[in-house]
Amino acid sequence: MSLRPFLGEPSASPAEAADWSRRRVIGNNLRSVLGRAYPRIRGSLREKSWVAFEIGLPFLSTSAFVFVYRAVQAPPEYIGFVVLGGAMTAFWLNVVWMMAAQLYWEKDQGNLELYFAAPMSLMSVLFGMAIGGLFMSSSRAVIVLVVASTVYGVHFTVLQWPLLLTVFLLTLTALYGLGMMLASLFLMWGREAWHLTQLMVEPVYFVSGLNFPVGRLGMLGALAVAIIPLAVGLDAMRQLAFAGGPPPVGTPPADIEALILVAMTVVFILLARVMLRSLELRARREGRLTVRWR
Amino acid sequence: MPVTDSSSGLPGAASPLAVPAIQARGIRRVYAAKPEPVTALDGIDLEVAPGEFFGLLGPNGAGKTTLIKILTTLLLPSAGQARVFGFDIETETKKIRRIMNMVAGGEQSGYGILEVREQLWMFSQFYGIGVRDGWQRVDELIEAVGLGDQRKQRVSTLSTGQRQKMNFARGLLNDPWILFLDEPTLGLDVSAARSVRELIGAWKAAVPGRTVLLTTHYMAEADELCERIAIVDRGRILAIGSPAELKKRVQRESLFRLELDRLAGGPASLAGLPGVVSAVAATAEGSGAADEARQTVVVNLVLEDDAALGGVVVALDPLGAHIVALAKSEPSLEDVFVELVGRGFDDDHAPEPVLRPDETGHPDVAEAAR
Amino acid sequence: MSALGGSADFDLARTEGPGSGQIFRSFRTAAALGWKMEANWTDPLLFFIYSVAKPVASALILVFMLEVIAGPAGRANRGFVVVGSALWSFVVGGIAGLAWSVLDDRERYRMLKYVYVSPSDFLVVLVGRGVARIAVGGMGALITLALGVVVLGIPFDPFRIDWPLLAAVMALGLAAIVAVSILLAAVCLQTRQDSWQYPEAVAGALFLVTGAVFPLAVLPGAVQVAGLLVPFTWWIEGVRRALFPTGLSAIGGAGSTWASLVGPGAPSGPSIVLALLVTGGLATLGSMAIFRASERRAKDRGLIDQTTGS
Numbered sequence: 001m002s003l004r005p006f007l008g009e010p011s012a013s014p015a016e017a018a019d020w021s022r023r024r025v026i027g028n029n030l031r032s033v034l035g036r037a038y039p040r041i042r043g044s045l046r047e048k049s050w051v052a053f054e055i056g057l058p059f060l061s062t063s064a065f066v067f068v069y070r071a072v073q074a075p076p077e078y079i080g081f082v083v084l085g086g087a088m089t090a091f092w093l094n095v096v097w098m099m100a101a102q103l104y105w106e107k108d109q110g111n112l113e114l115y116f117a118a119p120m121s122l123m124s125v126l127f128g129m130a131i132g133g134l135f136m137s138s139s140r141a142v143i144v145l146v147v148a149s150t151v152y153g154v155h156f157t158v159l160q161w162p163l164l165l166t167v168f169l170l171t172l173t174a175l176y177g178l179g180m181m182l183a184s185l186f187l188m189w190g191r192e193a194w195h196l197t198q199l200m201v202e203p204v205y206f207v208s209g210l211n212f213p214v215g216r217l218g219m220l221g222a223l224a225v226a227i228i229p230l231a232v233g234l235d236a237m238r239q240l241a242f243a244g245g246p247p248p249v250g251t252p253p254a255d256i257e258a259l260i261l262v263a264m265t266v267v268f269i270l271l272a273r274v275m276l277r278s279l280e281l282r283a284r285r286e287g288r289l290t291v292r293w294r
Numbered sequence: 295m296p297v298t299d300s301s302s303g304l305p306g307a308a309s310p311l312a313v314p315a316i317q318a319r320g321i322r323r324v325y326a327a328k329p330e331p332v333t334a335l336d337g338i339d340l341e342v343a344p345g346e347f348f349g350l351l352g353p354n355g356a357g358k359t360t361l362i363k364i365l366t367t368l369l370l371p372s373a374g375q376a377r378v379f380g381f382d383i384e385t386e387t388k389k390i391r392r393i394m395n396m397v398a399g400g401e402q403s404g405y406g407i408l409e410v411r412e413q414l415w416m417f418s419q420f421y422g423i424g425v426r427d428g429w430q431r432v433d434e435l436i437e438a439v440g441l442g443d444q445r446k447q448r449v450s451t452l453s454t455g456q457r458q459k460m461n462f463a464r465g466l467l468n469d470p471w472i473l474f475l476d477e478p479t480l481g482l483d484v485s486a487a488r489s490v491r492e493l494i495g496a497w498k499a500a501v502p503g504r505t506v507l508l509t510t511h512y513m514a515e516a517d518e519l520c521e522r523i524a525i526v527d528r529g530r531i532l533a534i535g536s537p538a539e540l541k542k543r544v545q546r547e548s549l550f551r552l553e554l555d556r557l558a559g560g561p562a563s564l565a566g567l568p569g570v571v572s573a574v575a576a577t578a579e580g581s582g583a584a585d586e587a588r589q590t591v592v593v594n595l596v597l598e599d600d601a602a603l604g605g606v607v608v609a610l611d612p613l614g615a616h617i618v619a620l621a622k623s624e625p626s627l628e629d630v631f632v633e634l635v636g637r638g639f640d641d642d643h644a645p646e647p648v649l650r651p652d653e654t655g656h657p658d659v660a661e662a663a664r
Numbered sequence: 665m666s667a668l669g670g671s672a673d674f675d676l677a678r679t680e681g682p683g684s685g686q687i688f689r690s691f692r693t694a695a696a697l698g699w700k701m702e703a704n705w706t707d708p709l710l711f712f713i714y715s716v717a718k719p720v721a722s723a724l725i726l727v728f729m730l731e732v733i734a735g736p737a738g739r740a741n742r743g744f745v746v747v748g749s750a751l752w753s754f755v756v757g758g759i760a761g762l763a764w765s766v767l768d769d770r771e772r773y774r775m776l777k778y779v780y781v782s783p784s785d786f787l788v789v790l791v792g793r794g795v796a797r798i799a800v801g802g803m804g805a806l807i808t809l810a811l812g813v814v815v816l817g818i819p820f821d822p823f824r825i826d827w828p829l830l831a832a833v834m835a836l837g838l839a840a841i842v843a844v845s846i847l848l849a850a851v852c853l854q855t856r857q858d859s860w861q862y863p864e865a866v867a868g869a870l871f872l873v874t875g876a877v878f879p880l881a882v883l884p885g886a887v888q889v890a891g892l893l894v895p896f897t898w899w900i901e902g903v904r905r906a907l908f909p910t911g912l913s914a915i916g917g918a919g920s921t922w923a924s925l926v927g928p929g930a931p932s933g934p935s936i937v938l939a940l941l942v943t944g945g946l947a948t949l950g951s952m953a954i955f956r957a958s959e960r961r962a963k964d965r966g967l968i969d970q971t972t973g974s
Contacts, residue, residue, distance in 0.1 A: 014380075014471040015313075017471055018379070018389035018390070024422060028420075031419040031422060031424070031425065032420050035417070035419025036419075036420075038415070038416055038419075039405045039408050039412070043405070047407065047855060049851070049854070049855045049862075050859075053859070054865060057868060060868065061869055061871060064877070067883060068726065071878035072729075072730055072741070074729075105857075109402070109404075109771075110401055110403035113363075116368055117394075117395070118417070119388055119391040119420075120422070125420075199714055199718065201864075202719075202722050203718070203721040205721070206721045210725075211725060212728065212732070281370075284367070286326070287369055402774075406970060450970050
């Protein structure tokens with residue numbers, strides 16, 4: 001039995017083995033994204049209870065807010081706002097549960113130190129987690145959007161498809177950048193990650209205008225647009241998905257919001273990089289990468 | 295300057311100009327804890343040559359895992375410096391991570407819902423191995439560690455021994471230049487532990503030139519696998535040397551129990567031979583009923599060194615004696631530990647250890663002997 | 665007799681089942697553990713903020729939706745919405761309690777198997793572990809109600825509280841919350857670690873049919889019937905009636921299934937209690953049966969001590 005199998009030519013020395021080209025570093029990080037996304041996708045295909053709980057039930061939850069608006073005879077476009085908000089909820093929950101809280105749970109499981117001991121960037125691992133969760137989130141978002149629109153008679157009027165898709169993708173990238181930032185904070189702050197997760201869910205729903213145009217919140221709405229990707233993205237998508245409707249109140253036009261999302265993406269990802277590095281340094285200094293007792 | 299060069303005759307040892315695999319100077323690690331800080335490492339100096347199989351042996355709480363976490367870039371020292379193949383553990387972490395891997399015992403890490411093959415492939419991606427190459431390498435390693443039948447089994451259903459083999463396979467994925475093993479047989483039964491030790495030995499034999507740092511509190515494991523051992527207690531290295539060198543601290547002579555079918559003149563006929571310090575008949579405890587039944591003669595020999603045994607064996611024939619059994623009696627590494635520390639591995643109540651390395655005060659026995 | 669153990673003779677009496685005293689002791693111990701863990705994760709200030717922020721934010725979402733979007737019509741229903749939303753946060757926290765305890769103890773603390781093999785009743789220990797979250801949810805609900813009265817000006821007369829009705833519906837309602845929580849725990853015994861969100865998803869779905877923030881009359885008839893079978897619908901109606909006797913009813917009123925079945929007007933206090941007793945009782949029996957079946961299946965498939973991370 002040979003334990004010598006290796007692929008390709010072995011390196012001549014440790015120094016040569018440690019010296020990776022930029023291309024190899026990038027390749028390593030991209031493969032790590034794939035590697036970490038794999039268990040999440042595999043897991044969701046193997047254990048399918050999420051179909052009922054993360055698609056069926058959220059549809060009912062979105063329906064509740066539709067009926068709230070019907071009960072108070074709100075203008076019909078608000079039904080569409082709620083449906084779109086319900087669909088985007090899936091991505092926010094993906095960021096909060098499947099990215100932000102994840103490093104904390106990885107530490108609990110004993111995987112975190114293995115990640116740190118490997119050469120890839122932790123951002124790749126987090127991104128892989130997000131991509132893996134995207135499978136479930138996208139399914140949820142699509143089904144809520146399609147079914148709710150059909151059942152409740154929502155009509156979309158899209159005049160700028162490229163901008164709408166761009167805004168959607170930028171919203172995701174900005175959200176994932178935020179998720180990476182939150183991951184490092186959660187790891188350092190939380191003894192019970194989902195308590196912090198809970199804090200992020202309902203209050204963010206409120207200030208992001210998940211169920212109503214965020215501009216109606218006045219100054220609070222303006223602040224949300226400035227710092228919460230979900231608020232900006234959702235408002236821009238509403239303007240683009242229901243073109244020809246009433247002009248936005250208290251928020252910029254969709255193309256400006258797209259630029260805000262670009263800026264958010266860049267800022268959050270840069271901040272995430274800085275925070276993850278300082279997190280690692282601090283965790284190594286304080287010995288927090290492993291846990292002996294939970 | 296590396297201590298372990300040609301003077302110790304270690305296989306795979308590099309030339310004096312080679313970069314040491316591990317170089318640690320004055321490593322201290324203090325944990326902020328309540329009610330008072332805990333000093334896990336208290337001034338560790340260590341050098342491991344490339345290609346060496348080096349062991350850290352000590353009881354629980356000695357600081358072995360803390361040291362290995364520092365060397366694997368998971369923990370920063372409170373003071374001191376360390377390098378792995380010349381790369382600084384604080385500032386060149388990425389380079390170290392590309393050439394090392396680690397396997398810990400008692401690990402519960404892993405994603406239970408994945409199959410063994412998938413779990414290992416995921417890690418292959420983290421080490422930059424190509425997608426298809428990764429599957430191929432994983433399959434080869436799974437066969438090599440004896441998990442062929444479990445390749446498609448979920449990680450959550452593996453036995454402890456199987457899980458550790460999987461962890462070991464993970465540790466070899468990136469063909470590391472240095473492999474850190476932190477109590478790799480912890481919690482395994484005798485058979486599984488032996489299996490893992492054999493794997494470690496087989497890997498080391500297959501890739502000479504690779505370095506292994508093993509931490510353990512199992513004496514036999516350190517004795518069996520390691521070329522050199524550092525005995526650690528309460529954050530300090532008490533002695534460094536090969537197992538034989540360390541045992542010589544306790545007992546410089548060689549002890550043998552020699553059973554003969556007959557011996558003209560009794561044990562006294564052996565006492566005057568060159569290199570024989572003493573030869574006495576075995577006491578009642580040393581001889582058993584089987585010896586009496588066979589009417590053999592059992593002699594406890596104390597020799598100046600192992601080489602003197604040859605002369606004894608040669609001298610037996612003229613005396614008409616034939617060897618029935620020959621056993622070497624050696625002190626254990628725990629005897630060495632007790633000698634150094636004044637208490638056993640399991641005894642937490644002894645006073646603070648008094649460092650009594652040797653006359654020079656240097657913990658490295660080989661270095662002190664020069 | 666050695667220092668390490670008791671008598672050397674085997675005592676058959678020790679194999680007898682636990683008496684009621686042992687059951688209560690198990691429950692109490694588990695509840696104390698649950699509270700320690702629930703309250704120990706951060707400092708008291710942040711804990712308070714956490715306990716309050718979520719239910720208050722939920723209430724504000726609805727208040728805003730109604731008042732800013734619907735104008736005066738929405739403003740008139742402020743009390744209805746705030747009370748329903750506050751009570752709903754109680755429900756969410758409560759039904760998540762046992763489910764999260766199962767996931768916690770199985771995946772993170774790896775203690776579930778030890779709890780299971782102990783002589784204490786498994787369900788009793790789980791319920792004990794979960795009541796801490798019910799308590800936290802209740803605290804949040806009370807604070808939200810208080811803020812609604814003090815800050816949002818919901819009209820409230822403490823001298824008009826129907827205390828007997830309140831006591832009855834609270835007792836039965838808590839039992840119903842525990843029942844649904846047991847049902848979710850049964851589900852989580854079978855599912856993987858990523859099921860943390862399931863309790864909230866279930867709560868979100870039930871939100872639609874329980875009249876928490878809008879009258880059932882808005883819903884199609886069949887959906888209203890489904891809502892009337894959910895114990896939480898009666899619980900929220902009962903608490904609203906007890907605290908705000910002259911407020912709007914979620915169950916009765918024009919266009920409601922209740923009106924077509926029973927007649928105009930809101931259900932009376934005794935009707936509410938009876939309906940809650942029946943629906944809660946059915947929910948309890950059903951959830952217990954499902955839990956036991958889930959437990960058997962978990963034992964059969966070795967799920968009690970599995971880890972399922974991804």
